[in-house]
Amino acid sequence: MRVYVLLYDAGKDSEGIHSIEVSAETLVLMFENKDDAERYAGLLEAQDFPVPSIEELDRDEVEAFCAGAGYKAKIVSDGFIPKDDEERILLAPPELNKDVTNWKDDIKEEIPKNSEESLEHTELDDIKKKLEGLL
Numbered sequence: 001m002r003v004y005v006l007l008y009d010a011g012k013d014s015e016g017i018h019s020i021e022v023s024a025e026t027l028v029l030m031f032e033n034k035d036d037a038e039r040y041a042g043l044l045e046a047q048d049f050p051v052p053s054i055e056e057l058d059r060d061e062v063e064a065f066c067a068g069a070g071y072k073a074k075i076v077s078d079g080f081i082p083k084d085d086e087e088r089i090l091l092a093p094p095e096l097n098k099d100v101t102n103w104k105d106d107i108k109e110e111i112p113k114n115s116e117e118s119l120e121h122t123e124l125d126d127i128k129k130k131l132e133g134l135l
Contacts, residue, residue, distance in 0.1 A: 003030035004037035006052035
């Protein structure tokens, strides 16, 4: 079965998959319907998240990746209707989100060691994004 997932920097070394934390578990959402995945991505973008790409993958591959990474794969079925507040985040991202800038740890490694000004600027941008996320 094919599912749709949200990826950041798809196909690059810094590729990351969108996940959410629910009840101390990290969930990776797998959408049966591409329109649902696109809507979710649009809601993330409206919250000033980086824009993910919607990628169609084999469900078994996503579940195997999640098992190996310590994540839980969660299917959002076509026509899904949430039963409680916890399930609502499967259709719309939470209002408050974690900072996503740390998923690309290699960014700081790319900054030349003699460029402290560049590093300070990057750290200031990170702080700015965190503060904007709280609004």
